Amino acid sequence: LRPVAMIRAKTAEITVSDLSMRVPEPPGCDEIAQLARTSNKTLARLEAAVEQQRQFASVVSHELRSPVAGLHTQLEEALLYPTDVDPMKTITTALSTTERLQAIIDDLLVLARIRSAPPAAPEPIDLGALITEEVATRVHGTPVRTHTTGRVTVLGNKIQLIGVLNNLLVNAQRHADTSVEVTTTRTSDHAVITVTDDGPGIAPHDRERVFEPFIRLEDGRRRDPGGSGLGLAISRAVITAHHGTIEIEDSPRGARFVIRLPLIP
Incomplete structure (x- = not known):
């Protein structure tokens, strides 16, 4: 011993x-x-x-x-x-x-x-229906187009996922020039949500920094001077708690946020 x-x-x-x-x-x-x-x-x-x-x-x-x-x-x-x-x-x-x-x-x-x-008890959530409902409430601001591919269901907290989607849509509409596009697809084991705008985009060296608390790029401070700088940090915390990922990926124009969540087996 x-x-x-x-x-x-x-x-x-x-x-x-x-x-x-x-x-x-x-x-x-x-x-x-x-x-x-x-x-x-x-x-x-x-x-x-x-x-x-x-x-x-x-x-x-x-x-x-x-x-x-x-x-x-x-x-x-x-x-x-x-x-x-x-x-x-x-x-x-x-x-x-x-x-x-x-x-x-x-x-x-x-x-x-x-x-x-x-964590609260998760519930089955149809991401296509959730996105359609949330986008339908956005009658003002830059137009938002949606593209869904059938029923894509995950387990999670509906209120928290709505908060993440709302934050990404607000950011995209704030920076877009003419339009915002939201799509849902699925891979073999993940649901994939993309939110893309046609604005100036985010430089590659800033794509990870913006998820840190209180990090606000110059363009973001100019367009939303009263923001807290915590929206994307909260979004990543929510997606991580759902065993998923949220990243900024390459796009021909503007910023492209990609969320991946495990599908219900």
């Missing part, structure tokens, strides 16, 4: 502040060796998750600090120089800032729930 004692001693040294340590792995393939290897794999996953949380907290703090500091400065000036500051302008600007803060906080709560909450 000496290897067990060594594993126990090393485990006792590991703390949340330093998850880089690993337990000693004895040679061989017996139960103790398998336990050590499994423990190290678990520690590696835990270290990656904690590091991700730290980075996310740092990014959130940075994104919230700027609007809060701006709001504080506006209100402080109104108090220090009441005769020089237009109170209505200050209140209007402060209200706009608080609305942006509220949007960021609401999206952060959604993202946190998707990542940490236990």
Whole structure:
């Protein structure tokens, strides 16, 4: 049992502040060796998750600090120089800032729930019907064309998938020049949804960055200055929770978002 004692001693040294340590792995393939290897794999996953949380907290703090500091400065000036500051302008600007803060906080709560909450019981969803219904509600903005190929059914959370589709459609209509196209197809084991616009597109080196929280390209900030920068991060979290993928692929023109979800066996 000496290897067990060594594993126990090393485990006792590991703390949340330093998850880089690993337990000693004895040679061989017996139960103790398998336990050590499994423990190290678990520690590696835990270290990656904690590091991700730290980075996310740092990014959130940075994104919230700027609007809060701006709001504080506006209100402080109104108090220090009441005769020089237009109170209505200050209140209007402060209200706009608080609305942006509220949007960021609401999206952060959604993202946190998707990542940490236990998944709801999935239900069969016909993606073709879901897309048709969602597109039919979009009576304003750039026209959206749909192309579906029969019944394509997946298991999932309907509200969450509608949220992803709505986010992609809003983005596509915002950047499109004349039209947006949504298609559903199927491979041997996956449903494939594509949302394509005919706008300026997204450069290859930015196609992964836009899924990170608070990453907003210059064109996106210009077209939607009040956005939170969390829409695509939430969309990827939802699709990942559904055991699928969402990527930006090459297109002759504009941006082409591609979602792949497992079909019901």
